[in-house]
C-alpha cells in the first residue's frame with residue numbers, strides 16, 4: 001500500500017507550524033506519531049497535499065504538575081513516556097492503566113497523546129480518560145490560543161472541534177485531592193487489540209470518607225466518549241459508598257449508553273460489559289481512595 005503523493009515539511013518551532021497551517025489550511029495534515037495518520041494515507045482515506053511533521057517540536061514533549069494538583073501534558077508526549085513515568089503510575093493510575101491497554105509497545109513508543117485526541121477514535125483510551133478526569137485541550141493558531149473541555153472537543157467519529165489552522169499543544173487535567181483514587185478497566189478480545197468497552201473512574205473522598213467528587217466515562221459505546229459522570233450522583237448521597245449504590249450507578253449507565261453492534265460485539269454485549277466495567281472501575285477507584293484516607 002502506498003500513500004497518495006504529498007509535500008513534506010518538518011518545521012522546528014511551534015510558530016513555524018502555525019504559519020504553515022494558516023497558509024495551507026485543510027490541505028495540510030499534522031504528523032506526530034503517525035500511528036493513525038499513516039494507515040489513513042495508505043488506505044487513501046486522507047489525501048493531504050502537505051504533511052507537517054512536528055516530531056522536531058521537543059518543547060511539546062513534557063509532563064508537569066500544575067499548582068492546583070493537576071497535570072499538564074505536552075501534545076507531542078509519547079504514550080511510552082507516560083507509561084514509564086513513576087509519578088503517573090502512582091498519582092494517576094487511571095492514565096497509567098489505560099495506556100498499558102493501547103496496542104503494543106511499538107505503537108506506544110511512537111504514538112502521542114495529542115495525536116490520539118485529535119484522531120478521536122471512539123475505541124481509543126485517551127479521549128475517554130481525559131473526559132473522565134474533566135480534562136481539556138489547549139489549541140493554538142496564529143489567531144490565538146483557546147482551551148476546550150473534552151466534552152466540547154469530541155464531536156463525532158474521528159471528528160473534533162479543532163480548526164484546520166490549529167495545533168493541539170497540550171492537554172490539561174484538573175487537580176484531584178490526595179484522597180482520590182482512579183482506575184481504568186477494559187475488556188479486549190486479545191491483549192493489544194482495541195478494547196470492546198473500557199471505563200475510566202476517578203473518585204474523591206472527603207475527610208469523613210464520603211464521596212465528594214466523581215469522574216466517570218465509557219469508551220466505545222457511541223461515536224464520542226460517553227460522559228457518565230451525571231449518573232454517579234447517587235454516590236454522593238452522604239453515605240459511605242457500598243456495592244448497592246455502585247450497582248445502581250452501573251445499571252443506570254448501562255441503560256443509558258447507545259452502543260453499536262459490529263463484528264466484535266452485539267449491542268447487548270457492550271451494554272453488559274458497560275455494567276460490569278463501571279462496577280469494577282468504581283469499586284477499584286473507591287478502594288484506592290479509601291486506602292489513602294486510612295479507611296479501607
Ligand SMILES: Cc1cc2nc3c(=O)[nH]c(=O)nc-3n(C[C@H](O)[C@H](O)[C@H](O)COP(=O)(O)OP(=O)(O)OC[C@H]3O[C@@H](n4cnc5c(N)ncnc54)[C@H](O)[C@@H]3O)c2cc1C
Nearest residue numbers: 030032033034035036037103111112115116118124125168
Ligand atoms: C496496530 C495498531 C494498534 C493500535 N491500537 C490502539 C489501541 O488499542 N488504542 C488506541 O487508543 N489507539 C490504538 N492505535 C492508534 C494509536 O494510538 C495512534 O498513535 C493514535 O491514535 C494517534 O497518535 P499519533 O501520535 O500516532 O498521531 P498521528 O497518527 O500522527 O495523527 C493522528 C491524527 O491527529 C492529527 N494530529 C496529530 N497530532 C496533532 C496535533 N498536535 N495537533 C493537531 N492535530 C494533530 C493528525 O493530523 C492526524 O489526523 C493503534 C494503532 C495501530 C497501528
